[in-house]
Amino acid sequence: MAGTVPPKGLDAQGFIRREGSLARVPHAFRPVVATARDRLLDAFGRRLHSAYLYGSIPRGTARVGRSDLDLLVALREEPADADREAVRALGDSLDQEFRQIDGVGTLLYGRARLLSDLERYDLGWFVACLCTPLLGDDLAEYLPRYRPDSLLARETNGDLALWLPRWRERIAAAGDSEAALRPLVRFMSRHLVRTGFTLVMPRWNGWTSDLREMAEAFGTFYPQRAAQLRRAAEYGYEPVGTPDVLRSYVDDLGPWLATEYARVHGIKAPRPD
Structure with missing residues (x-):
């Protein structure tokens, strides 16, 4: 329809617009x-x-x-x-x-x-x-142009299950050091929010890199987990240095998200080490 506004982050043909300049x-x-x-x-x-x-x-x-x-x-x-x-x-x-x-x-x-x-x-x-x-x-x-579809979702973030054991090792190595834990919280929070967003991206039919918008989009489809992802989005911007946050990621939110991702989109194609 003439004059229709494309979904957020997409052009008039439904392809993801390039960010930044x-x-x-x-x-x-x-x-x-x-x-x-x-x-x-x-x-x-x-x-x-x-x-x-x-x-x-x-x-x-x-x-x-x-x-x-x-x-x-x-x-x-x-x-x-x-x-x-x-x-x-x-x-x-x-x-x-x-x-x-x-x-x-x-x-x-x-x-x-x-x-x-x-x-x-x-x-x-x-x-x-x-x-x-x-x-x-x-x-x-x-390179081709890209749509926010299930293939893109699978190949961008369909490997969370492989990351979780490595995250546990990094958390253990950080101990109780706030200085060491804070960057881990920021990194893992952002990773989980982006994974949660791409899980729902084909249904949301758009693109954003704003962590808060990602969390809100996710919460539309998974209200029972919405609060967790909103909190992770905030930690992605303002990280804390407490180990309990990271344990919740690798013991609860992360495993659930990896399982649901594999169910919905499948598992990312293996890469060489």
Whole structure:
């Protein structure tokens, strides 16, 4: 029907719209982004195929002193250990130099993997829809357009059951240290909220990266678990450093969500270690 407004996050044809742009980067974070771009070129030179921003900074919602800088780097060949060490060092230097950010997270992959059939509905979708081009040729030109369907749901978050044993190990290693527990709460809260959202995404028929909106969408279809996901969304923005939150994730919410996800969408195709 002419004049009909597309569902949230979708274009008029029902495909997920790409998030973010360099124009939306808040003024306070522009020096960080410019320095990251220059240092990526220095670190990888001609081996760098492309680099991207993702997360709150290119969406324009980053908070000074609270948000991290999220980068995805695509090399022309598969990365080696020295490359991984280079991005770790780059992230540490940026985090120490710029008080605007609270940490740096960098994903590092080879071009071939990002464009592979196996990753088309996971990393490929991530690049095409959630990443903002910063350097090089945009890999999205070689990827399809994506709808919020069950295939996308399965291949993005259909592996929660595999993560839970690793999470338990990380929680045990953190002990009672609030400083060690707080980033775990933030990470696991965000992961669970996004998984809960993609569980209902095909029925909701839209896309959002806002954790609170994700939790509300989930609660529409699973009211008995709505309060848990709303609370996890808040911890995703304002994490606490208490072990009880994490135990509830790996003993209750996480296992339930993994089982329900497998029932509704199936299990994600296995990846190499």
